[in-house]
Amino acid sequence: MTDEWARPVVHWEIQARDPALIREFYAAMFNWEIGTGRVMSIPPGVGGPEPGPAGHILPSDGPRVVLYIQVRQLRESLERAVALGGTVLREPFDIPGGPTLAGITDPEGNQVVLVQQ
Numbered sequence: 001m002t003d004e005w006a007r008p009v010v011h012w013e014i015q016a017r018d019p020a021l022i023r024e025f026y027a028a029m030f031n032w033e034i035g036t037g038r039v040m041s042i043p044p045g046v047g048g049p050e051p052g053p054a055g056h057i058l059p060s061d062g063p064r065v066v067l068y069i070q071v072r073q074l075r076e077s078l079e080r081a082v083a084l085g086g087t088v089l090r091e092p093f094d095i096p097g098g099p100t101l102a103g104i105t106d107p108e109g110n111q112v113v114l115v116q117q
Contacts, residue, residue, distance in 0.1 A: 008052050012067070016108055025084050025106050029077070030069055045070075047117075068113045074102045077114050081106075092116070 016022035019040060026042070027034050035041040048070065071077040074092045081104040082088060089111065090103035100116035 009055065012065075014067075014106075014110060016110075018108065021085070021107055022110075025086065028084055029080055029086070029106075030071075064111060066111045066113055068101075068115050070115045070117050072117045074100060074114055074116050078102055078104065086112075 014022060014026070023034050023036075023040050026032050030045075032042055032045075053068075078088050078092075085107035087105045088103070089105055090101075092100050092102040094100050102114045102116075104112050104114060106112060
């Protein structure tokens with residue numbers, strides 16, 4: 001037996017060409033209280049999965065990291081994303097035995113998957 005253990009995701013960041021624009025998008029989209037300055041801190045939310053977020057790796061046409069963010073109402077969230085300068089990538093769809101998801105991008109094209117609460 002080894003003393004090795006799975007290393008969990010302990011932090012994430014969104015890099016942007018226009019950080020102020022992206023700050024406004026995520027603050028309005030998800031009700032996040034985002035700090036100011038060169039490094040804009042985003043505190044952890046409440047109500048997420050316990051013991052913490054899990055992930056997966058899948059084939060794609062290019063490298064990227066995608067955030068999965070929980071929302072209460074997918075339709076309202078899709079409308080809000082468009083109003084804030086994002087785009088809808090994928091309309092809501094059900095995962096068999098799992099949640100309902102939808103895909104958007106932020107104003108700079110970063111992909112975000114919305115997860116129905």
